[in-house]
Amino acid sequence: MAADIQSTVPVLPSLDLQQSVDFYTAKLGFKEVGRYPDYAIVSRDGCEIHFWPCDDRRIAEASSCYIRANTRELYQEFVSKGLNIQEPVVREWGMRELYVIDPHGNLLKFGESV
Numbered sequence: 001m002a003a004d005i006q007s008t009v010p011v012l013p014s015l016d017l018q019q020s021v022d023f024y025t026a027k028l029g030f031k032e033v034g035r036y037p038d039y040a041i042v043s044r045d046g047c048e049i050h051f052w053p054c055d056d057r058r059i060a061e062a063s064s065c066y067i068r069a070n071t072r073e074l075y076q077e078f079v080s081k082g083l084n085i086q087e088p089v090v091r092e093w094g095m096r097e098l099y100v101i102d103p104h105g106n107l108l109k110f111g112e113s114v
Contacts (some may be wrong), residue, residue: 007046010065013054014040015104020051032056035038054104056079066081071098090114 001110007064017040024030024042030049034041040051047067071088075098078085088098088110098110 009048009050011050011052012106013060014051017051017053019103027083040094057105064107066109066111071110071112072097074098074110
């Protein structure tokens with residue numbers, strides 16, 4: 001029997017670990033679940049995102065992850081927490097997507113099938 005893969009976990013660059021944790025918890029509804037001198041972990045609804053310290057903003061601006069989620073509900077939630085983001089858009093590949101860029105430039109793509 002083949003081993004099964006449980007999940008994937010994005011590991012994003014962070015210019016400031018505390019600032020990343022603060023943004024993801026206050027604005028995106030994640031909870032901090034792990035904090036180490038050179039690493040941080042947040043989680044929400046079974047989805048984890050990890051962060052490693054990086055001092056080059058260009059690396060963060062070239063990083064992204066895709067998160068399957070209810071984009072319309074998240075849009076309302078995120079806007080109510082002060083995020084200035086565009087409404088979800090249906091893309092030609094059949095996904096409704098909501099894009100959020102964190103303070104360091106990482107792109108979070110929240111998507112759901114339409």
